[in-house]
Amino acid sequence: MKNLNGNLFDIQRMSLHDGPGIRTTVFLKGCSMHCFWCHNPESLSPLPDVQFFPVRCIGCRLCEDACDWHCHRFEDNGIHIFNRECCIGCGKCTAVCPSGSLVKTGYSISPEQLADIVSRDKTFFGHSGGGVTVSGGEPLLQPDFVTLFFRLMKKMGIHTAVETALNIPSESLKAVLPETDLFLADLKHPDPRTHRTVTGVGNELILQNLSLLDSSRKPYAIRIPVIPGVNDTEEVMNAFQVLIDGLNHPLYLELMPYHEYGVGKYDSLSKDCHQLDGLHPPTKEKLIQLAKCFNSIQVRFRDGAKEIMITGGVLCEENQP
Template sequence: MSNQATVLNVQRFTLHDGPGIRTEFFLKGCPLRCDWCGNPESFNRRIEVGVYHNQCISSQHCGTCLDVCPSPNMLTFSDDYLFEVKRDLCSSCMACSDDCPAEAIKQWGSFMTLDECMKTIRKDKGFYQRSGGGVTVSGGEPLLQSNFVLELFRLCKQENIHTCLESSFFANWNRIEKLLPYTDLFISDIKLLDSQRHKARTGVDNRKILNNLRALSKTEKPIILRIPIIPSINDDDENIAATADFIINELNGRVQTLQLLSFMHLGEEKYRSLGLPYKMAALAFDRDNFQLRVNQIADYFNRRGIHCTVGTKDASMENAN
């Protein structure tokens, strides 16, 4: 039994990830490194600090972070402003984040117990009952903490609360299989169908993902699929046609809806806070023409008999932070 998880964010009253009004837990840690991800703070499972040096007031002789840090030599300054944290030395004690008066240091992630999660969930049970909502666990990749998800969903089902898992499905099947009795809905995405292209853009081969989708489609569980449409990366006719063929021929009619999520430039500041490069910074495209292309793709899927919608939510949880 796993009684504790590393949680990045909890969003109440969400309407996007599953039916009705929902409470959504975003768990920290992800094995993928999608070029377009808007949430780099979800990559690592450990608790981290994010540095927003433009908010630093060290030039005004603050120095609070230096006073409270157990190893102040890990803090790097430039022009009297905190520039970065030497993360290989940082113990993630979060003393600097707790005491920073300018909120220039942000804590990414915290530990939550099952009891703490259920206390939050129970506050909203009335909304679930009236709207047909429930609880969604997302990420990052929640299957990295699958034992915790199992226990949380088990508790939810004891109280007749609808459960939904949103996952990349890049995990061993046994992590998914054990959740089947306690999960009412699965949400996943297909980023690129070609395995080599998928690995080049996400860092991992997609064969495990596709095999897991095939296996899930043989159960009675409903599936919502999503495609984050990224201009010049996965919006070409070849990839779209191959994806439609896969859904029609290999997923046994279990896909309730296919949602297209239009790319937006999001998360660049968070990448800087973590000292990471934002790979999509140079991507330039005409927003109106791109949206026309997304609508064309949706029309294509619908003509192929796949119920397809264009989503209003970016393929990230940017608005949840």
């Protein structure tokens, strides 16, 4: 196996939502799906991107001088124009921007460098039963990097988890199985045609990999993003229940309500997000209604500082640890 570097766009410390305990979540760039509601649009391309926030620009024009490709110009009234079409994502403009108007998202890092960064949080992991989670994007598009990084984590006694949509070659899943303690499998829709409409791909490979994961007996949980107008009906959840009835080993099911935090990122990347117009997070009552469709698996979702659990239609609320 080659000692490949990984392409990252963020490292989030002290995370409580990506597996057990306090975790460090590593976000890898590149995705094999294009869900229109994605809250990390900067993760879609495997290449570096430049985010542009015009409201932060102070008109210093340093970016204009730094860019070899003449992507930045200023009109007579001081308005900053960023020509993204000629940008190669080199980051020279972001390096000189003093106000954070230009931000490079995406960089290369070795497994050893990342292991050194994550290991600094080991004390928090030990006290809380936490560890490291790789997410994205789709982290298993970089299986060699994840495998090498996880081997280093295992040598340090750090719990490892992967959040994946499973739309990856089965060999990539098999490669990381030995080094992974927990999988978080994101499922979008049980119907293949609807799945293709809203994500750009069918779900046949995803279900094949889900069966492979289930037969491996590796601990895994299922996550379903609840998207209004896409899968927020009892009919869809009942279809998911049928799918889950064919599995033997999922630990629990987590409903993840759509949120609006990523909308501003689309503007910063000059990406169209018109499908998000008028889309609002589902209510707690709606999530409870959907959770009660599942009678053979514990369902969890978060409501502010609380984790809500429903087992066999019985509601239980627990404070966030």
